Amino acid sequence: MVVGSYGDFVFGVSGAAIGGEQGVTFNSLTQATQSRLLTHTTVEGLPIVEFAGVDADRVTLTGSLNEQTCGDVDEKILQLRALQSQNVPRALTRGSRVFGMYLIENLSITEEQWAADGVLIAATYSLQLISTRPANG
Numbered sequence: 001m002v003v004g005s006y007g008d009f010v011f012g013v014s015g016a017a018i019g020g021e022q023g024v025t026f027n028s029l030t031q032a033t034q035s036r037l038l039t040h041t042t043v044e045g046l047p048i049v050e051f052a053g054v055d056a057d058r059v060t061l062t063g064s065l066n067e068q069t070c071g072d073v074d075e076k077i078l079q080l081r082a083l084q085s086q087n088v089p090r091a092l093t094r095g096s097r098v099f100g101m102y103l104i105e106n107l108s109i110t111e112e113q114w115a116a117d118g119v120l121i122a123a124t125y126s127l128q129l130i131s132t133r134p135a136n137g
Contacts, residue, residue: 003026006061006092006102006127007090012024012025024070024076025070027063027064028061029059035054036052056133057131060127063125065122067122080104105129108125
């Protein structure tokens with residue numbers, strides 16, 4: 001079952017829950033939007049604060065990569081790194097909700113478990129995305 005996607009990189013639920021189909025899961029999705037505030041000092045009293053708009057939305061996805069649920073962990077990591085290096089905005093979705101177009105701002109991988117032969121079998125990831133707008137809009 002598909003939970004969401006970043007471009008053609010699909011996030012699903014655990015393979016055991018969907019009849020053996022494998023998928024990458026995410027544990028959390030955090031959205032953050034920061035206001036741009038201009039501060040003007042005054043001679044007396046508190047400064048004047050002026051709203052100047054909002055910065056680009058940021059979304060952080062954290063999750064687990066495990067060979068039992070997503071297959072080859074190293075391959076999934078390589079796929080994420082390839083998406084980052086291509087520097088192409090992609091649609092971020094969760095269920096039927098489309099968040100918009102996002103670029104990968106940061107990708108962090110923590111390797112956690114290896115087989116006896118050194119093959120990576122479990123890792124966690126943090127995928128930080130930043131929203132983009134078309135150059136003309």
